[in-house]
Amino acid sequence: MKILVAVKRVVDYNVKVRVKSDRTGVDTANIKMSMNPFDEIAIEEAVRLKEKGVATEIIAVSCGVTQCQETLRTALAIGADRAILIESGAELQPLAVAKLLKAVVDREQPGLVIVGKQAIDDDCNQTGQMLAALAKLPQVTFASKVEVAHGQATVSREIDGGIETLQVTLPAVITADLRLNEPRYVTLPNIMKAKKKPLEILTPEALGVDVTPRLTTLQVNEPPQRTAGIKVPDVAALLDKLKNEAKVI
Amino acid sequence: MTILVIAEHDNASIRPATLNTVAAAQCCGGDIHVLVAGYNAGPAAAAAAHIAGVSRVLHMDADTLAHALAENLSVQIEAIAAGYSHLLFAATATGKNTAPRVAALLDVAQISDVTTVISADTFERPIYAGNAIATVQSSDATKVITVRTTAFDAAALSTQATATIETVAVLAVPDSTRYLGSALAKNDRPELTAAKIIVSGGRALGSQENFNAVMTPLADKLGAAIGASRAAVDAGYASNDLQVGQTGKIVAPQLYIAAGISGAIQHLAGMKDSKVIVAINKDPEAPIFSVADYGLEADLFSAVPALVAAL
Numbered sequence: 001m002k003i004l005v006a007v008k009r010v011v012d013y014n015v016k017v018r019v020k021s022d023r024t025g026v027d028t029a030n031i032k033m034s035m036n037p038f039d040e041i042a043i044e045e046a047v048r049l050k051e052k053g054v055a056t057e058i059i060a061v062s063c064g065v066t067q068c069q070e071t072l073r074t075a076l077a078i079g080a081d082r083a084i085l086i087e088s089g090a091e092l093q094p095l096a097v098a099k100l101l102k103a104v105v106d107r108e109q110p111g112l113v114i115v116g117k118q119a120i121d122d123d124c125n126q127t128g129q130m131l132a133a134l135a136k137l138p139q140v141t142f143a144s145k146v147e148v149a150h151g152q153a154t155v156s157r158e159i160d161g162g163i164e165t166l167q168v169t170l171p172a173v174i175t176a177d178l179r180l181n182e183p184r185y186v187t188l189p190n191i192m193k194a195k196k197k198p199l200e201i202l203t204p205e206a207l208g209v210d211v212t213p214r215l216t217t218l219q220v221n222e223p224p225q226r227t228a229g230i231k232v233p234d235v236a237a238l239l240d241k242l243k244n245e246a247k248v249i
Numbered sequence: 250m251t252i253l254v255i256a257e258h259d260n261a262s263i264r265p266a267t268l269n270t271v272a273a274a275q276c277c278g279g280d281i282h283v284l285v286a287g288y289n290a291g292p293a294a295a296a297a298a299h300i301a302g303v304s305r306v307l308h309m310d311a312d313t314l315a316h317a318l319a320e321n322l323s324v325q326i327e328a329i330a331a332g333y334s335h336l337l338f339a340a341t342a343t344g345k346n347t348a349p350r351v352a353a354l355l356d357v358a359q360i361s362d363v364t365t366v367i368s369a370d371t372f373e374r375p376i377y378a379g380n381a382i383a384t385v386q387s388s389d390a391t392k393v394i395t396v397r398t399t400a401f402d403a404a405a406l407s408t409q410a411t412a413t414i415e416t417v418a419v420l421a422v423p424d425s426t427r428y429l430g431s432a433l434a435k436n437d438r439p440e441l442t443a444a445k446i447i448v449s450g451g452r453a454l455g456s457q458e459n460f461n462a463v464m465t466p467l468a469d470k471l472g473a474a475i476g477a478s479r480a481a482v483d484a485g486y487a488s489n490d491l492q493v494g495q496t497g498k499i500v501a502p503q504l505y506i507a508a509g510i511s512g513a514i515q516h517l518a519g520m521k522d523s524k525v526i527v528a529i530n531k532d533p534e535a536p537i538f539s540v541a542d543y544g545l546e547a548d549l550f551s552a553v554p555a556l557v558a559a560l
Contacts, residue, residue, distance in 0.1 A: 011377070016514060017380050026377060026380075094358070117496070120378065123362065123377070123495070124361045125345050125361055126359050128349075131353075132350065133350040134353050137425075139350070141319070141345070142342065144489065158489050159342040160341050160342045162432050162433040162488065163432045164316075164430075166427065168425060168426045169425045169426075178483070179482075215358050215387055217384070218371065219384045220382065221382045222381065223375065223381065223382050228538060228544070230542075230543060232544065235547075236559065238527065242504070242525070246504070246524075249446070
């Protein structure tokens with residue numbers, strides 16, 4: 001069984017982003033970029049399924065600029081077998097990415113697609129669900145445990161009140177939540193090996209996908225800043241402030 | 250212009266998130282309909298007819314809709330989408346699961362986690378864990394939106410039903426997904442996203458036993474919901490449904506008490522819109538103090554019990 005994993009290049013999660021002075025977006029020049037942490041969990045899960053003998057091949061896909069090749073090399077170093085970059089300098093919104101991934105699903109016919117539940121830059125939480133709808137596949141979002149056997153995946157997912165368990169017939173789309181696994185550290189030998197693994201480059205045009213954005217970003221602003229209040233010396237003073245100043249208890 | 254709000258409900262009643270979503274629909278302007286899709290969901294549909302500003306309740310009932318599976322629900326919504334300018338979902342686990350599927354079926358973009366409605370086609374939404382706010386304009390005929398419930402005050406409930414209830418046929422959808430069960434946390438506390446007071450614990454609590462022993466009495470005393478940082482959840486001190494943050498629950502209570510939480514940006518993203526924030530932490534450099542209205546630099550193991558005793 002093939003597993004397809006989509007990975008996105010995003011601003012590293014440790015970087016505190018700054019809004020550009022012309023308010024057109026956030027400043028990403030000379031900032032550390034990394035693989036979206038949820039996608040790292042997705043690729044790790046695929047590698048574990050291969051190690052268990054469930055999967056035979058893992059294909060990592062990324063959509064975006066040339067530098068996404070670095071993200072794909074990271075995926076290859078974690079354990080993907082080959083990579084596909086759908087190269088585009090255009091702004092790719094979730095619907096467009098889902099259509100590009102649908103084209104790859106049609107071509108590769110994977111038994112399972114695993115993606116991160118959301119990207120930490122646009123915080124959209126859409127692509128996996130959209131891909132599932134376009135490819136007419138069942139979906140399990142926010143997965144915290146995945147078991148695959150007999151053409152079925154049994155998946156626990158994190159919902160508002162606790163955990164829910166669903167069973168889907170493969171092929172299916174799974175979106176990875178934080179607690180699905182803890183991704184391994186990439187070793188130097190594996191980084192070296194990853195450089196030799198195949199990386200194919202396609203374009204949206206070659207796949208026949210229209211990626212025109214549907215949403216226009218009019219402006220990007222700083223959020224209202226919250227300023228630090230005061231330090232109180234002890235519990236009694238805290239209680240007094242809450243009762244008499246803030247009047248919240 | 251008519252807006253469809255997809256209700257969050259448990260078949261017997263309407264969840265509070267639905268009221269916030271209706272409030273967002275009121276900001277878009279236009280006639281508001283509410284869809285209650287479920288199984289034996291008559292009581293929930295009847296309750297939805299009491300929401301102020303709603304003119305019609307669409308009630309779909311079938312055993313196949315019992316667990317709000319996205320594959321099925323999205324097809325039902327697609328079937329009635331024509332004629333609606335906006336489809337609004339609460340940005341809850343159910344809404345986030347289903348809305349993008351509906352958007353893709355309609356070939357339109359989705360606008361996630363809307364915090365402000367500027368006009369019928371222009372919205373504000375947080376990006377980068379709330380470190381920036383984007384204003385986006387949609388060119389699609391149908392706007393599919395998930396609503397950040399904490400950003401909108403709940404619509405009122407009137408004592409008398411003001412909306413008509415209409416039964417809508419349910420399409421048969423092949424089931425490729427089976428619901429096997431769920432383990433839901435049972436407690437009598439207020440729902441985290443709707444609570445007026447939240448007491449939240451972090452990694453400094455050190456164990457699940459300590460988490461319960463220290464945080465529970467404080468929550469009991471204040472009638473508060475309990476939250477946790479990602480670090481505390483990852484370490485197994487608290488269950489995942491308590492996680493507050495960028496990828497957990499977004500909360501905005503009247504009072505948020507953070508005990509032993511350092512305040513990573515991902516956590517702050519989930520609670521910085523709280524009205525009053527209290528931080529109890531023994532590290533004077535903890536980032537949580539930079540957003541706290543009242544900071545108490547103290548060991549939580551002595552400060553929290555002292556607070557409980559003094560309340």
